[in-house]
Amino acid sequence: MSAKTSPARDYILFAVFAVAVLTMPIWLAPIGAGYPDLLQKFAIFGLFATGFNILFGLTGYLSFGHAAFLGVGSYTAVWTFKLLGMNPVPAAIMAIIASGIFALGIGYVSLRRSGIYFSILTLAFAQMSYNLAYSVLTPITNGETGLRVLRSDPRLFDGKGAEQGPLIANLFGIDMTGWGGFYFCAVILLIGFFIAQRIFRSPFGIMLRAVKTNQNRMTYTGLNPRPYTLAAFVISGMYAGLAGALMCITDPLAGAERMQWTASGEVVLMTILGGAGTLLGPIFGAALIKYFENIFSAFNEQTLHEIFSFLPDFIEGPVISVAGLFVGEGWHLTLGVLFMLIVIFLPGGIMEGVSRIGKLFKRSSGKSEPNRATAPAE
Amino acid sequence: MEILRVEGVNKSFGGLRALNNVNFSVEQGTVHAIIGPNGAGKSTFLNCMIGRLVPDTGTVKFGNVSLTGMKPYEINQVGVSRVFQTPEIFAELTLLENVIIPTMAKRDGQFSLRPFKRLDGDAEIQDKALHMLEDVGLAEKKDVISGSLSRGDKRRLELAMCLSQDPKLLLLDEPTAGMSRADTNNTIDLLKRIAGRGITKVVIEHDMHVVFSLADKVTVLAQGTIIAEGKPEEIKGDPRVQEAYLGGAHL
Amino acid sequence: MDVIILQLLNGLDKGGAYALIALGLTLIFGTLGVVNFAHGALFMLGAFCAVTFNKLLSLEIVTTDPTKTTAWGTPLEIRTPYIEAYLGDFGHWVLNYSVPFSILLAIPVMLLFGFIMERGLIKHFYNRAHADQILVTFGLAIVLQEIIKSIFGANPIPQAAPDAVRGAADIGAALGMDPGVIVYPYWRMVYLAFAGAVVAAVFAFLQFTTFGMVVRAGMADRHTVGLLGINIERRFTIVFAIAAVVAGLAGVMYTPILPPDYHMGMDFLVLSFVVVVVGGMGSLPGAVAAGFLLGILQSFASMNEIKAILPGIDQIIIYLVAVVILLVRPRGLMGRKGVMEN
Numbered sequence: 004m005s006a007k008t009s010p011a012r013d014y015i016l017f018a019v020f021a022v023a024v025l026t027m028p029i030w031l032a033p034i035g036a037g038y039p040d041l042l043q044k045f046a047i048f049g050l051f052a053t054g055f056n057i058l059f060g061l062t063g064y065l066s067f068g069h070a071a072f073l074g075v076g077s078y079t080a081v082w083t084f085k086l087l088g089m090n091p092v093p094a095a096i097m098a099i100i101a102s103g104i105f106a107l108g109i110g111y112v113s114l115r116r117s118g119i120y121f122s123i124l125t126l127a128f129a130q131m132s133y134n135l136a137y138s139v140l141t142p143i144t145n146g147e148t149g150l151r152v153l154r155s156d157p158r159l160f161d162g163k164g165a166e167q168g169p170l171i172a173n174l175f176g177i178d179m180t181g182w183g184g185f186y187f188c189a190v191i192l193l194i195g196f197f198i199a200q201r202i203f204r205s206p207f208g209i210m211l212r213a214v215k216t217n218q219n220r221m222t223y224t225g226l227n228p229r230p231y232t233l234a235a236f237v238i239s240g241m242y243a244g245l246a247g248a249l250m251c252i253t254d255p256l257a258g259a260e261r262m263q264w265t266a267s268g269e270v271v272l273m274t275i276l277g278g279a280g281t282l283l284g285p286i287f288g289a290a291l292i293k294y295f296e297n298i299f300s301a302f303n304e305q306t307l308h309e310i311f312s313f314l315p316d317f318i319e320g321p322v323i324s325v326a327g328l329f330v331g332e333g334w335h336l337t338l339g340v341l342f343m344l345i346v347i348f349l350p351g352g353i354m355e356g357v358s359r360i361g362k363l364f365k366r367s368s369g370k371s372e373p374n375r376a377t378a379p380a381e
Numbered sequence: 382m383e384i385l386r387v388e389g390v391n392k393s394f395g396g397l398r399a400l401n402n403v404n405f406s407v408e409q410g411t412v413h414a415i416i417g418p419n420g421a422g423k424s425t426f427l428n429c430m431i432g433r434l435v436p437d438t439g440t441v442k443f444g445n446v447s448l449t450g451m452k453p454y455e456i457n458q459v460g461v462s463r464v465f466q467t468p469e470i471f472a473e474l475t476l477l478e479n480v481i482i483p484t485m486a487k488r489d490g491q492f493s494l495r496p497f498k499r500l501d502g503d504a505e506i507q508d509k510a511l512h513m514l515e516d517v518g519l520a521e522k523k524d525v526i527s528g529s530l531s532r533g534d535k536r537r538l539e540l541a542m543c544l545s546q547d548p549k550l551l552l553l554d555e556p557t558a559g560m561s562r563a564d565t566n567n568t569i570d571l572l573k574r575i576a577g578r579g580i581t582k583v584v585i586e587h588d589m590h591v592v593f594s595l596a597d598k599v600t601v602l603a604q605g606t607i608i609a610e611g612k613p614e615e616i617k618g619d620p621r622v623q624e625a626y627l628g629g630a631h632l
Numbered sequence: 633m634d635v636i637i638l639q640l641l642n643g644l645d646k647g648g649a650y651a652l653i654a655l656g657l658t659l660i661f662g663t664l665g666v667v668n669f670a671h672g673a674l675f676m677l678g679a680f681c682a683v684t685f686n687k688l689l690s691l692e693i694v695t696t697d698p699t700k701t702t703a704w705g706t707p708l709e710i711r712t713p714y715i716e717a718y719l720g721d722f723g724h725w726v727l728n729y730s731v732p733f734s735i736l737l738a739i740p741v742m743l744l745f746g747f748i749m750e751r752g753l754i755k756h757f758y759n760r761a762h763a764d765q766i767l768v769t770f771g772l773a774i775v776l777q778e779i780i781k782s783i784f785g786a787n788p789i790p791q792a793a794p795d796a797v798r799g800a801a802d803i804g805a806a807l808g809m810d811p812g813v814i815v816y817p818y819w820r821m822v823y824l825a826f827a828g829a830v831v832a833a834v835f836a837f838l839q840f841t842t843f844g845m846v847v848r849a850g851m852a853d854r855h856t857v858g859l860l861g862i863n864i865e866r867r868f869t870i871v872f873a874i875a876a877v878v879a880g881l882a883g884v885m886y887t888p889i890l891p892p893d894y895h896m897g898m899d900f901l902v903l904s905f906v907v908v909v910v911g912g913m914g915s916l917p918g919a920v921a922a923g924f925l926l927g928i929l930q931s932f933a934s935m936n937e938i939k940a941i942l943p944g945i946d947q948i949i950i951y952l953v954a955v956v957i958l959l960v961r962p963r964g965l966m967g968r969k970g971v972m973e974n
Binding site: 008009010198201202204205206207208209210212213215216217219220221222223224225226227230231234238 | 431452453454455457458462463465469470471472473474478481482483485486487489490491492493494495496497498499500501502503542546
């Protein structure tokens, strides 16, 4: 890989990506995704998955507890709103710091083990956080109701004028809901992507990939893997915390369900679906899942009738009842099937599919590259 | 001058005494072979030297540094490298990346966090790694994923990785195990070629052909005890050695 | 004293469920080397076998009684389950015992399902990374639970224990303590005995049959057993099916304790995995011991006296124990060296 990287290529990739992200409202409109709430989710979960990928994609450590950092970030952001005011920047910074510290603690303990033991340890920590957030930590988390900003909160730096109007985050007068919120998230995603890109290309990045492929050789090469994995864990925890903060910046409410292990499973799925270890893959994966979630879960019998109306009645009936299983409430079924299909047939995710198709074209046009064997997909 | 000194090393696994009061020293700049029948304790001995196992009693001293109880990466940092019986390489990375990692480890130490530096902008490391690959004749494959190499090539890559760190002492655990005759001879040539660099080597080997074409000195280990030591020619004719090997057959 | 006995008993039945699920999980892991995240879903499928069986038995025929009328003047409808209509008292008896009888349905269903799952999916994942195994079985678990949800709905469906074992025993009184202190439902005793019997059966099967011997040898050293020319793959399928049946039966018998719903599998899966890891991956006695141990610990942690000292401890005790054990004894209570460490 190193032979093919160059600063110029990376800047071009970044520029193309930046343009694509910022113009999403335009080019995603035709497929019904051009509205701010959904695009905010694309950006937020894209950021979450990008961070997760720094840990899982590079080092191969499969964390099943990243939702805990998402939750910590969310709660910290809302508390920052409550104490300091509705500006999103301090909220984001505080969330990064808090989730980083949290990740340092959990990572320090969990990384003493590898393989499935690591997965179970992270899962255990996340479940503990989730259960505690629901029970004894209610004074901090407000339990089931969720934590929100109240008018009676101090909000030290909010001007007097902030007494009126809805309690939403605003960046020097720009409300962080709707398009304002989307562009704020998009810019953060771009910063996050840029950092991830640099990490991928850095000496630190190659050490993380070394951890994944052979820790034994690494130690006999004079390298201590533990600080590398811990650094990756903390960085990805910070990404998760920042994503959690963005959720509250666009909608100032933090609930414990964000920390449940299904949420951790979701980010794993996003990363795998897009392609673990690739830069763009996890972001694609996140967007795709959030898109399907929105579209599919909005389907109902009526829309299915419209779609399949071209079929003769006696076929249409069964088709609709089968398709009905997969949409609306049953969207999770689609998710599960998708999950299985990807793991079975395309372990490298969408990005591997893309590169396979790319190779197919290259081969057919006679420009094969004899020296580049593909990495076995793990 | 002595570079490695092992004194009074004992190691037991449960009731089995794998190493029995082993004393051993290696002269700087020589190739020292350790031979012995199966189960003689050769690998245990090597593992005690590189920190994979901690001896029950005794000391392993490298120059003035005691290696006993040190972590593997610390032992490497003081200048001891190891080639494994089955090549241990970064199978998912390219050959060049495989060599870049030890080169950087040598320059930057056991941990260095530079998340924003560009690896492809580090000409010093890139050039050094590429030179190393040229040295072992793998330069034209630098962008191949190393897991797809033949066993002989993997071994050469592993050697390049160790050599890129300019080790003071190189430990080789059966460097020709499972290789074809041609690959074995290539490896011998390569090892001879790098012999001129003043790297001290300890070789564990089964293949007498390899031992007698490389070694300056041979130590024979049987049942956890050193039974003979000397120049290859002396060892060849030693009746105790023949006894150990032949006697081992009907044990 | 009485409180301790009560909590011990309370912990046992939950522990029994954990132990049964964990037993199958660790059996699959030990022999096939596969991490099965769909095992909780198998537990849930078993529970829904009981629901299905009960529904089938309770299908009704409608007759009208012309001599009586409803308030609207229509003839009064009398609904009788088929089985009672045709078999009379015996039918009523069968319906009453529908939960234990659903074992008869659950065994073939789970065997078949286990067989299909192993041949159709798991087989192809023997040599894949553990992460891939986790992910594909996680996907399968989602699929199974969503299918169950679409058939049976999202609400829990309570199942009644047979009349004869409804109610509770006053164990305290039997032991000469104040009556009403230690009251323990009969069905939980049945469950406990059942769990014990299943565990004993699995162990006996592995201990005393040739098949079991091969399986145990395979758990100890899979490679060598393969070299002996024993067709280990066919046995894998059977082992997987057995594990599926064990989980299924655990689910069937648990229905009177916890009304089954579609996500019960996931709830138990996470805990069962913790149980397996605490017991030691691939260790059968470890899984059983850890199952009961964690069940009992959880029950003690939810005592008010304990909660007063350590608020929230009941919520995290299992995970806390898991963390501590993994750090102190990396291979769990009874795990073997070198399992899953890469």
